[in-house]
Amino acid sequence: MLVRNCWYVAAWSHEVAEQLFSRTLLGDPVCFFRNSLGEVVALADRCAHRGAPLSKGRIEGDSVRCMYHGLKFDSTGRCHEIPGQDRIPPQACVRSYPVIERDNWIWIWMGDAENADPARIPPTWSLGSAEWAYKPGYYRYAAPHMLICDNLLDFSHLGYVHPTTLGGTENIAQKRPTVTRGDGVVRVERWLTNEVPAPFHTKVASFSGLVDRWHFYDFHVPGVLVMYSGVQATGTGAPEGHIKDALEFRSCQAVTPESESSSHYFYAVPRNFSIEDQHITDTIFQDIVDAFEEDRVMIEAQARNLEQAGKWTMAAIVADAALGQFRWLMSQALQREAATSVTAAS
Numbered sequence: 630m631l632v633r634n635c636w637y638v639a640a641w642s643h644e645v646a647e648q649l650f651s652r653t654l655l656g657d658p659v660c661f662f663r664n665s666l667g668e669v670v671a672l673a674d675r676c677a678h679r680g681a682p683l684s685k686g687r688i689e690g691d692s693v694r695c696m697y698h699g700l701k702f703d704s705t706g707r708c709h710e711i712p713g714q715d716r717i718p719p720q721a722c723v724r725s726y727p728v729i730e731r732d733n734w735i736w737i738w739m740g741d742a743e744n745a746d747p748a749r750i751p752p753t754w755s756l757g758s759a760e761w762a763y764k765p766g767y768y769r770y771a772a773p774h775m776l777i778c779d780n781l782l783d784f785s786h787l788g789y790v791h792p793t794t795l796g797g798t799e800n801i802a803q804k805r806p807t808v809t810r811g812d813g814v815v816r817v818e819r820w821l822t823n824e825v826p827a828p829f830h831t832k833v834a835s836f837s838g839l840v841d842r843w844h845f846y847d848f849h850v851p852g853v854l855v856m857y858s859g860v861q862a863t864g865t866g867a868p869e870g871h872i873k874d875a876l877e878f879r880s881c882q883a884v885t886p887e888s889e890s891s892s893h894y895f896y897a898v899p900r901n902f903s904i905e906d907q908h909i910t911d912t913i914f915q916d917i918v919d920a921f922e923e924d925r926v927m928i929e930a931q932a933r934n935l936e937q938a939g940k941w942t943m944a945a946i947v948a949d950a951a952l953g954q955f956r957w958l959m960s961q962a963l964q965r966e967a968a969t970s971v972t973a974a975s
């Protein structure tokens with residue numbers, strides 16, 4: 630079961646440009662385009678006539694024309710032209726989805742449109758700030774959305790999955806984070822003091838000795854990570870709040886189900902140092918891509934294993950604390966949906 634009454638990241642802004650753009654979200658094919666004002670429109674990518682993809686059609690002003698038999702739909706999904714006929718039957722419409730474009734992400738609401746409150750979109754300001762530099766990333770995962778969320782909720786895997794990229798030390802798993810649950814969000818805070826810098830850090834800065842590292846993040850339902858992380862020389866006061874000559878990052882990552890068994894993963898690691906330096910932007914991006922590929926290999930293998938396992942019970946450990954809290958929030962969201970009428974895909 631997938632939660633529908635929440636905001637999901639559907640695309641990076643640059644993905645919806647001049648052309649029609651299609652992406653399957655929560656099992657529904659969705660067609661995106663920009664109207665004459667440049668605003669993003671999202672319609673069910675299935676023509677009301679005989680089900681051809683609208684994304685194989687043509688943008689005409691604020692409308693899209695299906696290029697099978699020529700029906701034309703406006704940005705609300707209403708058909709307003711049928712070649713060779715004057716009367717438009719009321720069922721000749723496609724579903725339109727609420728969308729909000731903010732900070733270079735396009736958010737979509739796949740549930741009941743009347744509940745689509747923009748105030749519920751998590752704060753991802755670093756993606757839209759001129760003070761922070763990054764390169765946008767995207768992966769398609771052959772794994773359920775929840776397994777990717779699990780991975781992001783427990784960084785104890787850094788030392789094992791990412792020893793030569795993001796990790797650097799298996800001590801990460803020894804240092805327990807603080808985990809708290811709020812309204813629709815799990816907060817995870819972890820300090821790693823007196824540690825070696827990650828290989829990823831040493832590529833963009835020279836630390837002569839040990840460092841203090843921190844990962845503070847909010848993980849929002851249904852799978853959006855907003856993180857403040859950093860690294861600073863040990864003994865210079867970072868744990869006491871004196872941030873000076875640190876490498877600081879404001880990462881945003883979002884996991885959106887494509888289906889019950891596959892997912893979209895949007896990510897970026899904005900930084901506020903050397904923001905004009907394209908070489909550093911490219912180096913950080915490549916390191917992140919290399920590291921996230923390590924995650925992908927492990928999680929897709931895990932997904933295949935779990936699919937084969939059928940009825941099988943996982944053995945919980947202390948490091949699963951944040952996963953447990955997040956799963957509780959997701960189960961609450963599903964129960965709320967079950968108690969109200971949830972919009973089915975049209």
Ligand code: FES
Pocket residue numbers: 676677678679680681695696697698699700
């Ligand atoms: S399927 Fe779209 S016009 Fe016929």
Ligand SMILES: [Fe+2]
Pocket residue numbers: 780786787790791920921924
């Ligand atoms: Fe990872």
